[in-house]
Amino acid sequence: MTAPKPRVVLGVSAGIAAYKVCELLRRLTESGHDVHVVPTADALRFVGEPTWAALSGNPVSTQVWDGVSEVPHVRLGQHADLVFVAPATADMLARAAHGLAGDLLTNTLLTARCPVVFAPAMHTEMWEHPATQANVATLRARGSIVVEPASGRLTGKDTGPGRLPDPAELFEVARAVLARGGVDHDLAGRHVVVSAGGTREALDPVRFLGNRSSGLQGYALARTAVARGARVTLVSANVALPDPAGATVVRVESAEQMRAAVLAAARPAGAAEADAVVMAAAVADFRPADYRDSKIKKSPGTGPEPIRLVQNPDILAELGARPRGDQVVVGFAAETDDVLANGRAKLARKGADLLVVNQVGADLTFGRPDNAAVVLAAEGPPTEIPRGPKEALADTVWDLVAARLKPPAVPLPATT
Numbered sequence: 001m002t003a004p005k006p007r008v009v010l011g012v013s014a015g016i017a018a019y020k021v022c023e024l025l026r027r028l029t030e031s032g033h034d035v036h037v038v039p040t041a042d043a044l045r046f047v048g049e050p051t052w053a054a055l056s057g058n059p060v061s062t063q064v065w066d067g068v069s070e071v072p073h074v075r076l077g078q079h080a081d082l083v084f085v086a087p088a089t090a091d092m093l094a095r096a097a098h099g100l101a102g103d104l105l106t107n108t109l110l111t112a113r114c115p116v117v118f119a120p121a122m123h124t125e126m127w128e129h130p131a132t133q134a135n136v137a138t139l140r141a142r143g144s145i146v147v148e149p150a151s152g153r154l155t156g157k158d159t160g161p162g163r164l165p166d167p168a169e170l171f172e173v174a175r176a177v178l179a180r181g182g183v184d185h186d187l188a189g190r191h192v193v194v195s196a197g198g199t200r201e202a203l204d205p206v207r208f209l210g211n212r213s214s215g216l217q218g219y220a221l222a223r224t225a226v227a228r229g230a231r232v233t234l235v236s237a238n239v240a241l242p243d244p245a246g247a248t249v250v251r252v253e254s255a256e257q258m259r260a261a262v263l264a265a266a267r268p269a270g271a272a273e274a275d276a277v278v279m280a281a282a283v284a285d286f287r288p289a290d291y292r293d294s295k296i297k298k299s300p301g302t303g304p305e306p307i308r309l310v311q312n313p314d315i316l317a318e319l320g321a322r323p324r325g326d327q328v329v330v331g332f333a334a335e336t337d338d339v340l341a342n343g344r345a346k347l348a349r350k351g352a353d354l355l356v357v358n359q360v361g362a363d364l365t366f367g368r369p370d371n372a373a374v375v376l377a378a379e380g381p382p383t384e385i386p387r388g389p390k391e392a393l394a395d396t397v398w399d400l401v402a403a404r405l406k407p408p409a410v411p412l413p414a415t416t
């Protein structure tokens with residue numbers, strides 16, 4: 001017997017980004033989800049009913065008055081495994097936050113007992129307006145995930161926060177939330193900082209010393225944290241991957257730039273310190289002592305000049321050593337030999353709460369979609385993570401972090 005398809009209600013409100021949601025729908029249906037699209041009446045001005053019906057293979061309606069005998073306004077929400085609203089306009093967020101129920105989508109939101117995700121898209125002014133921000137806070141406090149919009153080109157000539165994230169990345173959010181099977185968003189209301197990728201240490205304008213890190217593990221950590229409700233700052237060094245939906249991405253190149261960005265995000269001026277910092281990046285231990293302003297040339301007759309190196313700051317050790325409140329600090333250790341012994345020594349040396357130790361070699365870890373590790377804890381037993389997708393490892397890391405987080409000073413309201 002085949003397992004029933006996960007049921008997704010895809011709510012679409014009236015924003016021009018509706019056209020991008022066709023791609024999200026396609027990805028959901030092609031990966032075996034049963035999707036019912038519920039647009040608002042005005043959303044159909046942007047993308048028409050035949051497109052949604054053809055791509056989903058299911059009938060589409062906007063009103064509670066269609067097929068009344070089947071009580072669609074209750075049935076859709078009650079039977080859904082996930083309700084995903086994209087784009088969520090300012091008006092939709094306001095109606096959802098206030099529990100209005102004038103059409104099929106808002107009725108569905110009130111009857112859903114499954115996870116609900118909103119992916120807002122609007123002009124920056126509307127997104128930043130205190131009314132919208134208050135509505136977002138209300139929805140998050142009730143347990144919905146509201147994905148931070150991306151920054152970039154908006155409709156017309158303006159740019160700023162308000163863009164709908166890439167549909168492929170929204171699909172990853174949907175997948176990660178469904179994979180948790182309705183478990184509470186245990187990182188809701190938390191701010192986490194993740195570093196990813198590998199730093200580059202410039203030698204001259206065209207050359208650098210770098211490493212093989214792909215950024216896949218750090219990006220998986222960022223994605224899974226978004227799906228568990230966290231606000232995520234992703235400090236990314238030289239990664240060729242799309243921005244994870246909902247994460248604020250800070251791009252850096254060198255270890256010194258990474259240090260500045262991570263320390264600033266971990267303890268932002270005038271704001272509370274981040275709840276957790278996970279250093280998944282491969283930070284170069286050394287950098288060239290002298291940066292040459294012009295390209296180093298071959299000189300005939302003499303061999304190449306040696307490259308003198310100096311040590312870079314150790315960001316993880318700095319996070320571990322400085323006084324902190326309840327912040328949980330997590331490091332990664334790449335080891336080729338004596339994996340556990342080296343890992344234990346590193347955990348103590350760097351003052352982290354957790355250290356994810358994996359064995360690296362020519363064909364292990366770097367650039368691969370899967371990973372295996374053992375997580376060592378400053379207090380408590382180690383946790384073995386068998387080889388599996390980097391998302392699964394990321395989720396185990398967040399389980400261990402969540403277990404160490406102190407309850408917030410102002411308790412979060414219970415989720416529905």
Ligand code: CTP
Nearest residue numbers: 279281283284285313314315316331332333334
């Ligand atoms: N790290 C850091 N700053 C550095 C070097 C490493 O913050 N300058 C962090 C990495 O992000 C990772 C952890 O420290 O979380 C361990 O990195 P690793 O390269 O395994 O350890 P090293 O300190 O470089 O130790 P060694 O090379 O001697 O094994």
